[in-house]
Amino acid sequence: MIQVLYFxxxxxxxxxxxxxxxxxxxxxxxxxxxRMLSQxxxxxxxxxxxxxTQAAVNQQLADDDMVLQAGDEIAFFQPVTGG
Amino acid sequence: MIRIQEQDFDIAAEYAQLxxxxxGAIVTFVGRVRAEDNDRDIASLTLEHYPGMTEKTLxxxxxxxxxxxxxxxxSIIHRIGTLNAGEQIVFIGVSSAHRAAAFAACEFLxxxxxxxxxxxxxxxxxxxxxxxxxxxxxxxxxSTRWKTGS
Numbered sequence: 001m002i003q004v005l006y007f008x009x010x011x012x013x014x015x016x017x018x019x020x021x022x023x024x025x026x027x028x029x030x031x032x033x034x035r036m037l038s039q040x041x042x043x044x045x046x047x048x049x050x051x052x053t054q055a056a057v058n059q060q061l062a063d064d065d066m067v068l069q070a071g072d073e074i075a076f077f078q079p080v081t082g083g
Numbered sequence: 084m085i086r087i088q089e090q091d092f093d094i095a096a097e098y099a100q101l102x103x104x105x106x107g108a109i110v111t112f113v114g115r116v117r118a119e120d121n122d123r124d125i126a127s128l129t130l131e132h133y134p135g136m137t138e139k140t141l142x143x144x145x146x147x148x149x150x151x152x153x154x155x156x157x158s159i160i161h162r163i164g165t166l167n168a169g170e171q172i173v174f175i176g177v178s179s180a181h182r183a184a185a186f187a188a189c190e191f192l193x194x195x196x197x198x199x200x201x202x203x204x205x206x207x208x209x210x211x212x213x214x215x216x217x218x219x220x221x222x223x224x225x226s227t228r229w230k231t232g233s
Binding site for chain 2: 005007008009011012056059075077078079080081082083
């Protein structure tokens with residue numbers, strides 16, 4: 001299982017804060033997960049707009065070629081705007 | 084010292100903390116909720132964070148500053164939740180032996196915080212319309228210039 005978190009704009013867009021997903025043979029990298037999730041519907045296409053939607057794996061910024069493992073915490077979010 | 088909190092902070096108390104050592108210079112910065120932004124009348128800002136990763140990214144910002152300047156104490160407080168116009172959002176405090184390092188590090192910390200710390204702002208105007216903010220090009224430029232030296 002992996003834990004997937006959505007923040008701010010994406011949390012509101014998907015009406016979902018977090019979910020648990022099973023890692024399957026088709027999902028070995030962050031990019032695979034991003035593509036799988038973005039097929040859920042029009043709103044989920046936001047996840048495949050790579051330059052805007054960033055991701056972290058286990059609380060470290062990660063690129064699409066990052067290999068996922070059971071127990072990973074994956075987060076998707078838009079560029080930060082704090083301060 | 085890094086704190087993420089809903090409650091307000093007291094600058095006098097934070098200054099006293101920074102002044103405990105014998106540093107020759109203390110520089111502080113406070114960011115507040117603007118009442119107007121791009122001609123919108125702002126009623127409030129709501130700040131969301133990523134518990135755990137926000138603290139890690141702030142720690143990284145502090146480490147980057149410490150690698151560049153000889154700093155004594157560094158304090159960052161960032162508020163989360165809904166804040167009304169005029170309220171304090173963020174506190175940065177730096178103590179150092181000399182003012183040049185303290186001024187530069189304080190500016191560096193807020194500039195890098197804005198582009199690297201896991202925080203998101205939603206602006207609500209006086210009609211109750213909310214919108215998540217987009218990163219500003221000017222903030223990106225201010226952050227980048229520290230990294231490129233330009």
